[in-house]
Amino acid sequence: MNKKRGLTKRGWFITILLSVIISVGFIAANTDRRNFEIVKNLDIFYTLFRELNSFYVDEINPDDLIKTSIDGMLESLDPYTTFIPESEMDDFRFMTTGEYAGIGALITRRGNFVVVSEPYEGFPAQEAGLRAGDRILKIDGDDMKGKQTSDVSDRLKGPAGTEVIVLVERPGKSSPITITITRRSIQINPVPYYGMLDDKTGIIILNNFTQNCSQEVEKALKELKKNENMSRLILDLRGNPGGLMDEAVKIANLFLPRGSEVVSTKGRVSQWDKTYRAPRQPIDTVMPLAVLINRGSASASEIVAGALQDHDRALVIGQRSFGKGLVQTTRSLAYNSSLKVTTARYYIPSGRSIQAVDYANRNEDGSVGFIPDSLMREFSTSGGRTVFDGGGISPDVIVERDRFSSISMALIGQQTVFDYATLFAVKTPSIEKPGVFQISDDIYADFISYVTGLEDFRYESQSQNQFRKLKETAEREGYFDVNKELFSAMEENLRPDVARDLGTFREEVEEFLAMELLRRFYYQRGAIIHNLKTDNEVAKAREILSNPAKYNDMLNGTILTHAGDKRGARN
Structure with a gap:
């Protein structure tokens, strides 16, 4: 009996051993085959490039050709896996740290020259007297006519403590102006504004998730809480493209108890499977909180909004967010270049993936497009509210995007408001402070x-575009000839009349004009203060936060919110 049992054990051992050997052999064979395919295709690529370089009819640029082939290869994977050559590493570091050495100004190309869009308040450009609207003619004596924005930017940047001499043409001035600027380290504050909207409601605006941004948010929150009357808060993440995940965890932790799950990551390689929890004691876990998001809120913004929503800690207000739920890791390559490679996906506490269902299903601005109900799955928040995945964060309260008239978009797009503000600032010494200033008659x-x-x-x-299509259809179908007078009258009525449309859409045009004028005299902070007075999403957040019963009912699921309604996905 014991002998039979021994033989059985031995038989099982041999069977398992053979299975392991076969499996290992199969894996090894697959690995060998994969390695062979890699070597084969790299050899094909090398020989192809060699033949192009030798025999192509025109001279080729090897760097450009290789960069194009790399970009094409990576584009076939996902939108966020990218190659960063050495020449772009400074820009990449600025995206993650928010810091560079230069003069502190935004610039843009206008015609044959680069123009200053906005000097940052308190930085060298503004302190030296550079103004928005200044056309950059020369830098250190070198002509800038025809130069690209990147070329001018490179010339303005440089080691902290060094000087750069800029010759500018200022509209309204008869001769060019020479301005000497001393460069220094520029650290852009990711919190451009925080303050009280009324005696009880505070707001913190966060523009990006750069290194140490959580410290700035914490500082703003502590400053606001010094106001003993403050009893509710709005965290504005609209247009925030994201950034460092660790900073997102720290910011969520300001409002969530220590140990709360904020986000987890899962990848093909097990080393990327991690759960990130709030590491320290929070600042406030009970104050009514609203988080504002829109189509421009992505990545780390979605982690914060989603974590606070899943823990029923805040109401999310605005429009469905961008839908970027892929984790990128930077890997160093030869010759000081890098690869930013997608290694995992983000999952917020309810188990939802932030990533859009597919990369192609996007709006024109890149945000999440229409999502069929069949592709969406149900999840639950900590308190039992139903939420859905499918891409991005669907707000609890949807506020439709502002839609502007054609003339307003033309005034902004053609820089007409900007140019008028430049001339206005030259001949006007001052205007009333933000919050008081209004566009007079x-x-x-x-x-x-x-x-x-x-x-x-x-x-x-x-309307003109639609009318043109109607007219073309009517001509094809034969209705145009019998209704010529009607079509002519309609065409005349739809023809843009600048003076008339400026009167018709005065209210929205005034907002753009007021913000640009305030930016000239009070910089970014002034424009923000003015805009907050008429901001629809801020108004909705204030309305809900000021009604504790409604706020609590929405968080408890007593009142159905759009996050628990699949229709919330259709933006």
């Missing part, structure tokens, strides 16, 4: 006179 009349006097200001309305 005299200023608006002057603006109308300026715009109507421009020979090159042109725009077309959506």
